Amino acid sequence: MKKLALIFALTYSLFTVAQDRFQKIDSLLSYLNKNDKFMGSLCIREGENVVFNKAYGFADVDKNIAADRMTKYKIGSVTKTFTAVMIMQLIEEKKLNLQTKLNRFYPKIPNAEKITIYDLLHHRTGIVDYINGDSITAKNIYRFHSKEEMIQKMTDYKPLFEPGTKHEYSNSNYNLLGYIIETLTKKSYAENIQTRIVKKANLLNTYFPQGKIDTSVGESYSYLFNGTKWEKVEEWENSIAYSAGAIISTPADLTRFMYALFDGKLIKPSSLEQMKEIKEGYGKALMQFPFGERRFYGHTGGIENFRAVVGYYPTEKLGISLIVNGDNFNRNDIMIGILSIYYKMPFPFPKFNKIETSELVKFTGTYSSKELPLKMTVSEKNGELLAQATGQSAFPLTFKEEKTFIFAPAGIEMIFGENSFVLKQSGMSFNFSKE
Template sequence: MKKIVLIALLFLTFTGYTQERFQRIDSLLTYLNNNNKFMGSVSLREGNEVVFSKAYGFADEENKIEATNTTKYKIGSITKTFTATIIMQLIEEKKLHLESKLTKFYPKVQNAEKISIYDLLHHRTGIKDYINQDSLSVEDFATNDLKTVIYNKINNYESIFEPGSKFLYSNSNYYLLGGIIEKLTKESYASNVENRIIKKLGLKNTYYPNDKINSSKKESYSYIFNGTNWEKAPEWGNNVAFAAGEIMSTPDDLTEFMFALFNGKLVKNTSLEAMKDLKDGYGIALMQFPFGERKFYGHTGGIENFRAVVGYYPTDNLGVSLIVNGDNFNRNDIMIGILSIYYKIPFPFPNFEKIDDTVLQKYVGTYASPEIPLKITVSTKNGELIAQATGQPSFPLTPKSDTEFVFQTAGVEMVFEENKFTLKQGGQKFKFTKE
């Protein structure tokens, strides 16, 4: 009897802590939403069970339609992982090979005879990015066949480098892969996504859209905070992103997709291993996101002002997805907060109370330390403290108090005194003095 009681007590304690953990994640996201830093949705999946799922803010701010965990968001480049999965299925069906050349499908692309499917999947083609290194005109958007316009642009690009020689992310690669899927299957890309992934997994809130956003269909707009209000971001036209970034989904569906991908429901293990094989940090539409000693596989996405990420950690069988439709805070910092709380790592909530500028000005200057060979310059911008180490990008400092500031992404804490500060990172402390 005592053993049964003890086991029951342990179970209750674990269950209580689990709920406390998710309540704290909810508190963090609610706090960010209440401070106009974030609108969006999150999902945490353990195995095939969603253990936390919630949406924050509005899907349609103008009409005050609140988001729910079935609200659909644009996922941007996470679409590439769907596209790559279909390509790997076609390879398994012997309809295609990683070594197959682009010349078979798009012979007018420069170096098509040298560019392989492997190169397209790994962004090693030398093909210019039609989105980030080019622009679409008003006339382009007005055409009835935007895809043909974009394919013609890609056909006419001069190659940036020799195919296979290096990595350069280019949306053109996955636009072409979408066309290859259509040519091989004689079906639309949308139909392939529907039949090969969505129906197979029973995803309820994922699809390739064929019209503009409609909030009455539980679709979300994206927003930019103007300092006072959330402003709706302009929409892109249909087929602008195509197989490189067009799909709409939810965090729940994205974590289910990743669970299925890593557990043999969509491709064979040999295909998955090929997808996980990183070259210059990029696999076949998979990247690694480190969180301490843990390595999550997944992808990020950005389109209009949507920001999305999905990750899967095989060791813990943990899936996590965050989609942001109101972007006024670093998405990576939000994810660090979610995972820190999940893994019981201390995580101080950011402090959005403005510190008096006269206090901040006392910290402005260049600091040096006899312990490490770099200098740190501290400045202010828009009422916030900014730090920059020699030869490195600047980073914002979030206040914990009038004297303590943190940069959570790198685990940095800086404690100021008069004309000096102590930098804490990774269990080490370094004394800096103002020059």
């Protein structure tokens, strides 16, 4: 009897520790949501078991529709991992191989006789990214683009470099892989997702959308905080993101997908090993995310103002996915907080201190830089700072510390001095002076 009592006490103690850990994660996300820093959903899966699954904020702010654990979000470039898995399946079926050349399908694309399936999967083609490298397409992301139109765009691009010589991320590569999947299977990309991934992994809420977001069926919009309220972000046309970024899913489904992938339910272990081959930071739609000595495999994504990440740590069979639909805080910092708490490491909650309006006004004015051909206007509204670059929309600045403010969605940090500020973004710094 004493032995049974001891076992029960130990089990209860471990359960209590786990609950405390998840309660603290919930407290962190609730705190961020309450301070208008975050809306979205988190799922943590240990093996086959979901141990945390909760949503925060709204799927539709205007209609006051709260998000829940079944709310579905766009996952952006996490879509690429789904596309890569289907390509690996087709290779296992001997319908192509990693050295198959692009000219088998699209001979008119420059260097098609040199570009391989391997190059497409690893972003080593030299094909211009139609989103980030083509300003005309980027301005027209809200209208339908046919497959023929997209292929013609890629045919007209001048190659950036010789295929296979370097890595440069390009959504064009994964659109081409999606078209190849359709050609080889004679089925739509959407049908392939259902038969090749969804059914095999037993996913419940994952699909390629056929139209605009519909919150009446549990889908969510994405939002940007303007300093006083959440504003809905305009939707892209699905034909643009396509097999590079248009899938809709949930964090629970993404963790189930990764578990199925690493458990051999979708491709052979040998194929998975090939996907895990990291070259210049990128595998076959898999990246490594370090957390201490641990190495998670997964992918990130961003579309409209959705931000998604899924990671899987094979040693512990731990899957974690965070999808953000209201981005006013750095997503990576949120993930660091979640994992720190999960692994019982110290993590102080961020502080969102307000500055007196009289102090904020000192930073307002129009600034210019000798290093960039634009001006930046900084203004104050309702106790918040707003910044607006020439020809662009205004964005809110969140106080970080002392004279430092950030705009997390764009990774911008602005450090104010005497009639000046330093703007930091993507590892670069630019000096601005007040006019």
